[in-house]
Amino acid sequence: MPNLVLIGGGHSHAIALKLFGLNPIPGINLTLINDVEQTPYSGMLPGHVAGFYSYEQTHIDLSSLSKFAHAKLLIDRAIGLNLEQNQVICHHHSSISFDYLSIDIGSTPTTISVPGAKEYAIPAKPVPQFLVAWSKLLDIAKNNPEQSLKIAIVGGGAGGVELALNMYHRLGIEIGAANNYQINLIHRGNKLLAGHNNWISQRLEKILLKRGIKIYLQETVEEVLPDKIRCQSGLTLESDYTFWVTQAHAPDWLKKSGLATNSQGFILVKDTLQSVSHPHIFAAGDIATMVNYDRPKAGVFAVRQGKPLLKNWHRIIAGEPLKPYIPQKKYLALIGTGDKSAIASWGSIGWQSPLLWYLKDYIDRKFMNRFSNLNTLISNN
Template sequence: MQKLVLVGGGHSHAIALRQFGLHPVPDVEITLISEAENTPYSGLLPGHVAGFYSYEECHIDLRSLCEFAKAELRIDRAIGLDLARHQVLCEAGEVEFDLVSLDIGSTPMMPAGAAGIGAKPIAQFLKWWNQFDGKSVAIVGGGTGGVELALNMQAKMPELKIHLFQRDRELLPSHNPWVRQQFQKILTQRGIQLHVGQAVERATDCDATVWVTHASATPWVKQSGLAVDAQGFVLVNEFLQSVSHPEVFAAGDIATMMHYDRPKAGVFAVRQGKPLFHNLRAKLENRVLKPYRPQKRYLSLIGTGDKVAVASYGGFGWRAPWVWWVKDFIDRSFMNQFKRMI
C-alpha cells in the first residue's frame, strides 16, 4: 500500500482530491494535512469581504471532499519535511509518505517586526476582519490584491478611511495602462487615499495595517533541503515535480516552475489541479508523467466593490456590470463542482 500525503488544502489539492474521487487509484492511502476543515476560494473572497457572498459560498468543505476521495483528513499544521525518512513533520507528530505534494500557499512579505495583519493566511485575515471596528486602515500593496481588497472593504464599511500604499510609482504594475488608469480614477473618486512611490515599514496613523505585498514562502520549505528559488519557493519542473527530490511535488503559490516566469496568482493554482492529479497518479503507477505548460496570458477579473468588475487581458480592458456577472458565473461554477460530489 503506497502512501500519498497532500500538505495544504489549496486550490490545486482540492481539484486533485476531486479527481481522485472520480478516478480512484487502487492500493493507495491518501492523507490531506490541513490546518482547517474548510479552505477558502480566492476568487470569491473579495466579494465575501464586501458582504456579497456568505462564508459557505466561498469555502470548500475539505471533510466532505476527503470522504468523496476516500482520503483521511488530518487537522494539523505542517512544520517541516524529513526527506531522508520520508516524513512530513507536524505539530502533532510525523506523517510517513511515499509521495508527497505541497500546496500550502504563501504569505505577504512584511518587514521584520512589522505590526498588522497579512491578507494571508486568509482564515486569520477573515477572523480579524469580522472583529474589526476601527475607523481607518492602511493597506500596504497596490497590486491587484491590495486594490481589490481596498474597494471591497470600503463597500462593507463605507465610512472607513482607507490609505493605500504602493512602493512602485504606479498601481497594478502588472496590468496595462488602461486598467491602471481606471483603478486610479475609481480609487480617487471613492476617497481612498493613495500613497504611491512609498515603501512602508509601519503605518502609525491608522487603526490597523493590512499587508498585501509580494508573496513570501514559509521558511521550513527551504530548511527541508528541497531545491528552492531565491525567494524560498519550491523549484519544480514541467511535471510540477521537485527538481531535487522526485518524490516531492508542489503546486500553487508555494511552487516556482523552472523556465516559466509567472505571477503568484490563483488562476495558475486552479489550472495546475488536473495536471498535478495526472502526474501524482502516473508516479504512483510508474507511468510516464505529462508536462504542464502554463499560459502566457490570462484573464484577470477584478471586482470594484459595487458588483461591477474590470477585465484585464494583455493590452485590453473592459469595465462593466456584465464583467461582474461573468466573474460571478466563473467563480460559482468553480465552487459548484465541489457541491455536486456524490
C-alpha cells in the first residue's frame, strides 16, 4: 500500500482531506503530520483578535478531520527530509517513510536578520504563539487600565493593517479609554498594501489615522529592544509590544533538504503542484511558489489549490498523467476594518461598505462550516 504523507494541516491540505474523506481512495496509507491539533483559518484571524469570533470558530480541528479522512494524525514538527530514503524527520517521533509527500506548512514573517527581533518581537505566525501573546497583552491591559500601552506593528501589508485595526477595536472594548493606548504601524514601503490599487492604500491610511493609529512609511526597523524599536532613519518609537507581520519566509530545513527552492526558501512547483526537482513530492499554499505564476502568498490561493492537489494525488498513485492547475490572476480581497465593515479590492476597483463585512463573514463562515460537522459525519458512517 503506498504511503502518502502530508506535512502541515494548512488550508490546501484541510480542503484536500475533507474531499478525501468524502471520496476515500482505497489502498492508501494516509498520514498527516502537524505541530498543533487546531489549525487556524487566516480569513477569520483578525476577526478573532477583534473579539468577533471565538477560538473554536476560527480553528479547524485536525483530529476530527483526520478521522474523517481515515488518516493517521501525528502531532509533531517536521524538521527535515531525507530524500535518499524518502523519509520525513520529525522533532519527537522517529522518521516517517513515504512514497508520496505533500507539504502545506504555511510561512512565517522574516525576522532573523533584525537584531533583537527574535528575542523581543512577536511574529504573527506561528499563530498559536501569537494568540498566546495577544491574550497575555489583553489580560495585562484589562488589569491595568490606567497604565499607558504602546504597541508597534511592523509590516504594512494586509496582515499588519488588519491586525492594527482589529487590535484597536478590541483594546477599545477591553480598556475603554482610547487615550491610554497607542498603536504605531511601521512600514518599509512608501504605501500600505503595495499589491493593491492606490485607492485601497489611501482609504486604509485614512481609516487608520482617523482612529489615532500612527503610520510610519519608508521606515526600516533595524533594532528591537524590550521597550522600543529603532529605525534606520534614526526614528525611535517606544513599544511595550512589537508585533512582526513582515514578508513571508520559509523554514531553513526545506532549503537544506535538497528540494529545489527559490532564494527565499519556498518550494518551487510545476503547474501540477509537484516539486520541480522531486515529482513524487507536492507542495501547496504559502510554502509553494509556482514557477509559472507569480501570485501573492495569501490564504485564498492556498484554499483554491486544495482540490487540484487532491486530484493529482489520485492521479499519481493511479499512474495517470497529472493535470495542471492555473491560479486565477485577479482575486477578490476583502479587508476587514475592525468595525464590522470591510474594503473590497478587485484589480483596479475598490469599495468600502458594512455590507462587504457581511459578505466576508458569510464566505468565511461557509468555509469553516465545511469542517464543523465532521464528528456527526464520522458517527453516521
